[in-house]
Amino acid sequence: MGWLRSLTRFWAIASKEIKQLARDRLTLAMIIGVPLLEITLFGYAINTDVRQLEAAVADQANTTASRELVRSAEATQVIRVIETVAGPVELKRQLDAGRIDVGIFIPPDFERRLQDLERPAAQLLINGSDPIIANIARQLVRLPAPFTAADRSPAVLEARNYYNPEERTEVQIVPGLIGVILNLTMVLFTAIAIVRERERGNLELLIATPVQRGELILGKIFPYIIIGMIQMNIILFVGTWLFDVPLRGSIWDLYVAAAFFVIATLALGITISTMAKTQFQAMQLTVFTFLPSILLSGFMFPFEGMPEPAQYIGEVLPLTHFVRLTRGIVLRGSELNQLLPELFALTAFSVVMVTIAILRFRKRLD
Secondary structure, eight states: OHHHHHHHHHHHHHHHHHHHHHHOHHHHHHHHHHHHHHHHHHHHHOOOOOOOEEEEEEESSOSHHHHHHHHHHHHTTSEEEEEEOSSHHHHHHHHHHTSOSEEEEEOTTHHHHHHOTTSOSEEEEEETTSHHHHHHHGGGGGOOOSSSOTTOSSOSEEEEEESOTTOOHHHHHHHHHHHHHHHHHHHHHHHTHHHHHHHHTHHHHHHHSOOOHHHHHHHHHHHHHHHHHHHHHHHHHHHHHHSOOOOOSOHHHHHHHHHHHHHHHHHHHHHHHHHOSSHHHHHHHHHHHHHHHHHHSSSSSOGGGSOHHHHHHHHHSHHHHHHHHHIIIIISOOOGGGGHHHHHHHHHHHHHHHHHHHHHOOSSOO
């Protein structure tokens, strides 16, 4: 019977595929481990109800009422005051550097302003580069007046949304999207670099040459740095032209930041390539690193809303630091020297990944 022979052939192919999957330990581990790890990690880490935003206060009144206002703001648990500065210029500088998300400026005539029911008595300076954080910080506008004029209108605090006053989503998304696109393409390109040589038989030729391990690894990475910068130009042009995203900082600072990030992602990809046996495994590992990068980097969800264990994981990921760099340079106009910790983190990641790749790679077919 034809259908029985067809079923037999079908089962022969299926059983062979099952046996191959069972022998492929990496694929088997990812079949079980990826969904289990991802749902546990992301379900635990993703949180849009952000509390304890880092804030600074410039209290030029220094009265009982002004101190009560600051205490009331902290009591809401929306902010956590980490610094006291002299005035609004220092508050703006801290916002530009990304050290705080909220600034509270209380002018010297705060007490008199409290009696004026026609205008706010103090200012709330908000980092609007992340709309979720801006909306949460704006809750402080509803704070009641301290001691007197409790029924006053308008509110005590006047909110000033910096960097994205129109609250356009694309202004927040596009700078981080530069890193997301580069992260995917750069890791994928180099993740299959050594595996592809092995599958095509070219690795035998490389083994016969005097090329050293470090020279091979760095030589594999270098051409993709140029490709990454070309992609950076394309994304930046489309983002600024099509979506009208402002570029408030130096474009050269942005290129330097992008170069550090491209090298870090290429180093991750080449390390994956030394672990994978096939291109399929390389793609699996690329996806495995790509999902945490999107969800734990602060690109889609506020980094401050994640629990500490998830933040520790996020701090290891290159995309986390590049999102901070691009939003700082593009939206806040930050200078590169204000963002040096992010560059140091990318450099350390690159060195560690390249070192691991060199140590793992062996000039032999097995």
